[in-house]
Amino acid sequence: MTGIEELLSRALLVRERTLPRDTVPASTPRPMPDAAHAGLNPPSGSSHAAAEDLRALCETLVQHTPPHTVAKFVTDQVPEPRAALILACVLQLTDTDEGARFWWQYAAGAGQAAAAYCLYLHHLALGERDTADFWHRQTDDVQPPPQPPAFDHCGTWHPADHRITSTSTTHFMRILRHLAKQTVRSRPAGVSKLMAYIPAAVTAGYLREPDTELPLPGREFARRINSLLTAADRPSIWDSRPARHAPGAYTSPDTRGVDRERRQTIPEQMGTAKR
Amino acid sequence: MITPAEPPASPGRPSSARPGRKLGPIAPTVGSAHRAWLHPMRQNYLASGLTLNDLSTRVRFAKSKLSELLRGVGLYPRWEIVYLLATELGMPNWPLYQLWCQAAYEAHKSSEWVDNCTEGTPTLTATHTAPPLEHRAFRELVETDYHLFAQAFLDDDQRDAAVDDTFDILWLSWDDALASQDTRRYAWNVLRATVMARTPHRDGWPELGMAAFDTVALKSCTDPADRLNQIAESLQLFTAMSRLPAHQLDVMVLRWLYDMPPENVSALLGVPLAAVRSNERHATRFLESVLCPPPPTEGNTP
Numbered sequence: 001m002t003g004i005e006e007l008l009s010r011a012l013l014v015r016e017r018t019l020p021r022d023t024v025p026a027s028t029p030r031p032m033p034d035a036a037h038a039g040l041n042p043p044s045g046s047s048h049a050a051a052e053d054l055r056a057l058c059e060t061l062v063q064h065t066p067p068h069t070v071a072k073f074v075t076d077q078v079p080e081p082r083a084a085l086i087l088a089c090v091l092q093l094t095d096t097d098e099g100a101r102f103w104w105q106y107a108a109g110a111g112q113a114a115a116a117y118c119l120y121l122h123h124l125a126l127g128e129r130d131t132a133d134f135w136h137r138q139t140d141d142v143q144p145p146p147q148p149p150a151f152d153h154c155g156t157w158h159p160a161d162h163r164i165t166s167t168s169t170t171h172f173m174r175i176l177r178h179l180a181k182q183t184v185r186s187r188p189a190g191v192s193k194l195m196a197y198i199p200a201a202v203t204a205g206y207l208r209e210p211d212t213e214l215p216l217p218g219r220e221f222a223r224r225i226n227s228l229l230t231a232a233d234r235p236s237i238w239d240s241r242p243a244r245h246a247p248g249a250y251t252s253p254d255t256r257g258v259d260r261e262r263r264q265t266i267p268e269q270m271g272t273a274k275r
Numbered sequence: 276m277i278t279p280a281e282p283p284a285s286p287g288r289p290s291s292a293r294p295g296r297k298l299g300p301i302a303p304t305v306g307s308a309h310r311a312w313l314h315p316m317r318q319n320y321l322a323s324g325l326t327l328n329d330l331s332t333r334v335r336f337a338k339s340k341l342s343e344l345l346r347g348v349g350l351y352p353r354w355e356i357v358y359l360l361a362t363e364l365g366m367p368n369w370p371l372y373q374l375w376c377q378a379a380y381e382a383h384k385s386s387e388w389v390d391n392c393t394e395g396t397p398t399l400t401a402t403h404t405a406p407p408l409e410h411r412a413f414r415e416l417v418e419t420d421y422h423l424f425a426q427a428f429l430d431d432d433q434r435d436a437a438v439d440d441t442f443d444i445l446w447l448s449w450d451d452a453l454a455s456q457d458t459r460r461y462a463w464n465v466l467r468a469t470v471m472a473r474t475p476h477r478d479g480w481p482e483l484g485m486a487a488f489d490t491v492a493l494k495s496c497t498d499p500a501d502r503l504n505q506i507a508e509s510l511q512l513f514t515a516m517s518r519l520p521a522h523q524l525d526v527m528v529l530r531w532l533y534d535m536p537p538e539n540v541s542a543l544l545g546v547p548l549a550a551v552r553s554n555e556r557h558a559t560r561f562l563e564s565v566l567c568p569p570p571p572t573e574g575n576t577p
Contacts, residue, residue: 004563008531010492010505011512013427015533017489095456098550127520131557199456206547210538213549 050124058089081110305347307472308378370443459545
């Protein structure tokens with residue numbers, strides 16, 4: 001038993017209190033006046049903003065990653081890191097973010113800086129500043145795997161392909177959130193189907209394998225995801241942005257360039273989503 | 276006086292949109308018990324599709340007064356009007372009444388005032404119905420554990436009141452609880468908010484220090500010096516624990532203060548076991564860094 005565990009073991013409380021706790025009436029200090037905010041820690045403003053940012057980021061990542069990326073699996077139940085990043089975002093959008101945390105951790109460990117940034121926002125939204133800070137540092141430290149993303153052949157820009165740094169992303173999130181306020185977004189059919197299927201599958205997986213952190217949503221998971229995506233895989237509904245740019249223009253390692261591109265594409269993305 | 280004009284409603288807007296100005300938010304000065312019944316009432320109002328005009332006609336009460344009531348501004352509302360509104364909006368009376376009374380006392384209304392308000396609504400006792408069967412079953416399942424959690428922060432009276440309020444609030448918003456991703460998690464969030472609203476806070480952190488006097492370790496100490504040391508140690512630990520983020524604090528209270536197995540914590544909070552373990556790990560690491568820092572190294576060794 002380590003030192004902290006010994007300390008904690010002496011913290012066990014009696015279940016039946018024999019003596020009243022305090023003979024002095026508990027009039028001071030006054031309790032918090034507001035129950036709605038009581039569950040939050042002091043920096044509740046930034047927590048709320050982080051939750052909104054995370055949602056906007058997840059929406060963007062989900063809507064603008066091609067289905068064939070999401071459908072890539074290592075085993076029946078374990079997605080490839082980039083797919084895990086997106087599946088976690090889908091989970092987050094359905095408010096079942098516990099499973100999302102572990103898929104993001106897996107993706108971040110495999111070099112997906114966007115996943116590290118998602119984790120930063122996720123922990124910040126929960127008021128866990130220390131952990132959030134850790135993932136914020138990781139966002140810059142996480143390096144994508146050495147091989148170039150050669151699988152992106154259709155010439156469109158996909159957020160998960162690109163290097164993300166904390167500084168560029170902060171500006172990007174601000175713009176994204178601002179734009180998100182002004183539009184009513186509808187989700188592509190494929191995303192809605194994933195949102196309906198994944199939370200239940202992940203929950204069932206946790207019940208089946210309670211000791212595993214990474215969601216294990218069952219043997220048929222990869223096949224079900226594939227079939228859901230193929231059923232909805234029409235270029236016009238999932239990935240409707242026209243390929244206006246020359247292929248290769250987005251593979252530049254220059255992050256400032258990427259950021260600029262990102263800013264240019266946001267209004268289009270929102271416009272597309274509005275339909 | 277010219278006030279900034281609201282954007283005109285576009286002709287293409289769907290007809291389901293409620294005409295008139297949007298209902299303002301709940302005033303920040305509204306207390307926890309008041310908010311506990313006002314929030315579900317607003318939700319019911321917004322879901323009903325009725326306008327303030329409709330309500331005003333039905334309950335024969337001025338529209339401006341109804342608007343004030345739903346935003347929690349002005350004087351604390353009398354039970355008669357709250358009752359009429361609840362009936363129109365199809366809300367169960369009994370839990371609403373409990374919370375309304377609670378809030379009335381918080382708003383420093385006398386018990387005569389409360390009784391006086393209630394006399395006008397003879398149907399109250401007749402509508403003292405039982406909560407839905409699932410609600411009662413759920414209460415039976417979790418009430419003991421809810422008491423334990425509340426007990427770590429509150430004295431016995433406050434604890435009982437907080438848990439009762441929690442189940443009243445849940446009754447009022449039971450449909451939402453059932454429709455949520457996980458009823459257990461929904462209910463836990465209500466409990467947490469209710470308990471924290473009653474817990475004294477210092478610098479924004481909940482006070483957990485009083486629990487230092489209820490430890491098993493302290494009860495087993497016989498030597499006064501040991502007892503003092505134990506209290507000092509527990510105080511330090513509980514103060515550090517109260518700094519934990521909400522999710523981690525909940526897990527640590529249940530896991531270490533009440534020795535609950537992780538599986539039970541997961542079931543009570545409605546979160547996966549993996550998340551419980553992850554939260555516990557993060558919290559333990561934080562506590563270790565605060566309470567058991569690594570021994571300083573000798574000199575400036577390279």
